Amino acid sequence: MNPKGKNIYDAAFIGGGAASFFAAIQYADLKPQARCVIIEKGKNLLNKVRISGGGRCNVTNTISMPAELVKNYPRGEKELLGPFHQFSSQDTVEWFESRGVKLKTESDGRIFPVSDSSSSIIDCLMNEVRKKDIAIVTGENITDISFSDEKEWELKGSSQNFNTKLLFLGSGSSPAMWKMLESKLGLKIIPPVPSLFTFNIKDPRIKDLPGISLKEAEVFIRNSKLQSNGPLLITHWGMSGPAILKLSAWGARELAEKKYQFEIAVNWIADFSPQDFITDNRKKHPSALVINHKPEEIPSRLWKSLFQQSGIDEKKKWADLNKAEMLKLEQMLSESVFKVNGKSTFKEEFVTAGGIDLKEVDLKKFSLKKYPTLFLAGEVLNIDAITGGFNFQAAWTGGWIAGTNMAYQEH
Template sequence: MNQNFDIIIVGGGAAGFFTAINIVEKNPKLKVAILERGAEVLQKVRISGGGRCNVTHAIFEPNELVKFYPRGEKELRGPFHQFCSGDTIEWFEKHDVELKIESDGRMFPVSNSSQTIIDCFLKATQKLGIAVLTGQSVQSIFKKDTAWKIETQTENYLAEKLILATGSNPKVWEMLQTFGHVVVSPVPSLFTFNIKDSRIKELPGVAAQVTVKVKDTKLTSAGPLLITHWGMSGPAILKLSAWGARILHDKNYQFTIFINWLNDADKEDVEKKLKDLKQEHAKKSLSKKSPFELTNRLWESLVLASGIEAETKWADLSKTQLQNLASQLTNGTFQVNGKSTFKEEFVTAGGIDLKEINFKTMESKLHENLYFAGEIVNIDAITGGFNFQNAWTSGFIVANAI
């Protein structure tokens, strides 16, 4: 027995729900179903942003917003002109969810709970009569005359239009390859660096504003860095991991980084400053108090790493020691040996090749009435609400096209 719908959306996550709701709000006559393989819908929404759901980011200019997408920067320009972060705020306001902006630009529901977003979506699907069917793992997809036939373990479905919003689901990617779609193989995108190094071993929890470069590549990133028990994390590292997802994967996560602990200070300028300090604080002990915007503990660690003993006075600093210290501060070399997944918000680089999608409609260029929304395509962003914004925008565009 086939269950017939006008539209079937595979994937009960952020993109799937947003697409479904927008379709039926624009056209209440359509019969729409969401198929979710798990027992629960919206699981990633629940855990995102530490359980608060980082809905979007307060960057309202499309040409600025695209700069946060290592994959998809060019393709998202047009879509963001149709539906950007300002539209997201307005959409949620209309659905009785107020968002707030935090100091770093991330936006959350005022309630500080991802449950608010989940409730908003569930309420809307109920009100609009959208069928939400859980425990429906898609086994196969066929093109049948003018319809799509979708088989799960327990049911068969027919629909005129099919929307895939399955995120990073290898099984669905495999099915699409049988339809001639090219899938860019997935590699991890947001991860932290495993580094064993005596300079940072005793400093978990210490943060600094830095510039990080990866040796023998053009990869560079600036921002806050956080020292952890296993190495380094924080926005500067996560940004680097996103932009370098492919390159670092090819290096098997074994590579060298250079860190400027003084953000972008120049080595010569730092040497000059150290010489001035040597005059100024001649009688004082060097390692006790940081003269830069670094914590005292990090400063002390870098002083020791420069071959300077703990009790050394500024006046006794040799020329070589001074140069070593300037190097440690502006160009510290660290070996990265492996990676760790960042929180539960696992993001991959990879998915449907962007050349095969019409970004005015998010429809497949190879098959009529087949649409994509969210992370199933080869688009991903750095952390901060950008991956959700891609889900909202692509869902809105699919709904508009339909």
């Protein structure tokens, strides 16, 4: 254990992720003489930044209007409107570019470093921490947090202790931390459940089609109000892609209650009606085989597989379709039903719905109402987003606002 005098700080930041780094840098920027420390329980820093976007780091999204930006947050939509007026995705872009990180926008609105490497973002953040002389302690697990009579925070670690006037929590999805905050500080924790996952589906219609994708599909959870649209990808284990991931985020709690056993209906032709497609082909190609005329949006192999499993004769001509067969074709195109049996993590990215109840937090400052000198941001809060750089944006925004208010906080 270090001598006590070595571990007295003006501000301590628990967790070595995006939110903590951003908060610490902002605080130190405004309070250059303050003593700061970032405490991380693992050996590595900025792990999620490193693996995000397949190692490219999806920094943020081109959507910058707060009213539009908040629509991407299943948990936190209402609460983030004010914070995004303080620090939006455009501010994030300017922050990194002003520090030498060149960014680019992809066609779907996601923003990445021009280098296509998360190391550009990590190097930038690490350089800022070094320049501001912020101490970093790794391999140190905080096992106890208490607020002393001297109105300081006392942190008990696995090998050393810390005292600090201001405390920031950027500990992410940590059940141990949530449990401690609940028992020691009396905070209400919303039970965590997974978000952003893919669907496990075993079905002969898609069994041999991994890698097949559609630019636009609609997906509905049957017996539910949940629905989503966007690109869809067939995988070795079932279905993925933005349409599925959005559903998993918006339905995180409902699908957990269903124990990930439910049915979905897929509309493969989201942009037009199946009735129009059938009527048009019956007029234009009456003597042609139905199987030879697919909607342009559906890949050939998928169309063939769906058709073969539909029960309609492969030698059937358009003119010879009866009402029952036309109905089958309609349902095949716009309401293919699949049974989902379980979920899988999306790549290495794992997001949790749940955390500290937002009612406990003053979101103008990202501090606790009960303890105004305890600040927090990122996934430790009950805030999460769909894919596209939005989870990082919540971390940048919360970290920046917290760091700013920490600097102006009277102890």
